Amino acid sequence: MTESKAGWPLYEVFVRPRRGLNHVHVGSLHASDDRMALLAARDLYTRRNEGVSLWVVRSDAITASTPDERDPFFEPSGDKVYRHPTFYDIPEDVPHI
Amino acid sequence: MVTAEVAEAVPAQTPEDRFDAVIAAEQRIEPRDWMPDAYRATLIRQIAQHAHSEIIGMQPEGNWLTRAPSLRRKAILLAKAQDEAGHGLYLYAAAETLGVDRAELTEKLISGRQKYSSIFNYPTLTFADVGVIGWLVDGAAICNQVPLCRCSYGPYARAMVRICKEESFHQRQGYELLMTLMRGTDAQRRMVQDAVDRWWWPSLMMFGPSDAESPNTARSMAWRIKRHTNDELRQRFVDMTVPQAEHLGVTLPDPELSWNEERGGWDFGEPDWSELTRVIHGQGPCNAQRVDRRRAAHEDGAWVREAAVAYAAKRAAEQAAPAERPTPEQEN
Secondary structure, three states: OOOOOOOOOEEEEEEEOOOOOOOEEEEEEEOOOHHHHHHHHHHHHOOOOOOOEEEEEEHHHOOOOOHHHHHHHHHHHOOOHHHOHHHOOOOOOOOOO | OOOHHHHHOOOOOOHHHHHHHHHHOOOOEOOOOOOOHHHHHHHHHHHHHHHHHHHHOHHHHHOOHHHOOOHHHHHHHHHHHHHHHHHHHHHHHHHHOOOOOHHHHHHHHHOOOOOOOHHHHOOOOOHHHHHHHHHHHHHHHHHHHHHHHHOOEHHHHHHHHHHHHHHHHHHHHHHHHHHHHHOOOHHHHHHHHHHHHHHHHHHHHOOOOOHHHOOOHHHHHHOOOOOOOHHHHHHHHHHHHHHHHHHHOOOOOOOOOEEEOOOOEEEOOOOOHHHHHHHHHHHOOOHHHHHHHHHHHHHHOHHHHHHHHHHHHHHHHHHHHHHHOOOHHHHO
């Protein structure tokens, strides 16, 4: 028989909990194709009205930053405190700012 | 605050220092972080065993699906069994983030190389067992699982948050089922008491051996995988359950059960640990049956998995085909 050890590909599942919110990653599952992944994601991750929309994405299609380069990779934003509103001193008596 | 993330970033030393610092700071370890081999191995074993328990756990109650006394009870039981399957899948997904393959874990379960909770090796003799499993077994599971929501390994902790939310329904439906039986006939009340008598001690054993006999506890607690010792959780379970038993009108089968004013908790007897050892080592009433059925389901389902793969391949070929076909212009 031809049942491969690797089995069905892995999919990552994203749920939009309700209108106005982003899709959020909730977990993963195995499915033989995209359609089955969507149906299985519905059965597995939205049994109690947890979502109004679902995305499924093959895990091997995701490009991610690596944890090892975490510090250098995100370093450029680390020293730019002037990007934040609290960097600026404004007198207390200036309204609405 | 503005630079909070940066401030929390641990001074880059060795990967192990970083791991220790993340644990100490009560942050979460995520899948691709460096982690000690033993941490990874402990988590794989624990999560796999947990997943297997959910999957095998469908069987004792599944036994009553076709014989539930009303459509309402049947619908509830079906939903519960479906949840157990879901919990198993959340957990297999969490285990896979550690670099194991689900098919491999299933293989280990059906070949007896990985364990599941010993509680599921006991038979469900009457419909009252369905209620008692919800009340006591799921109640004990909740005690065990709530602290796991704060486990140091992110994917496991997140799966547990999901599971705990759903588990509360399981316990409440069980208790409600028992209340209904207790309002019934004497025979029904005896049935409930009989089920409580049979499930009480195995439920206490679900927390594992006593602290003195649990050599891995200290390490798991240092890694923040575990938050409380087996005995602490067992005590918590007893303290929660005694008033529920009183309200229900059943007697917990432990003559040593008594309120200890001094420490504000219930004293209780020692479970028969030799029984736990026997059941873990395959000599429980239903060990062979549970694993055989899981193996049969897996093997009987092989053609479905193959058909799905064949269908996916055919669809992929069909979708690829139009692009290869000559356009009308080329044909002319």
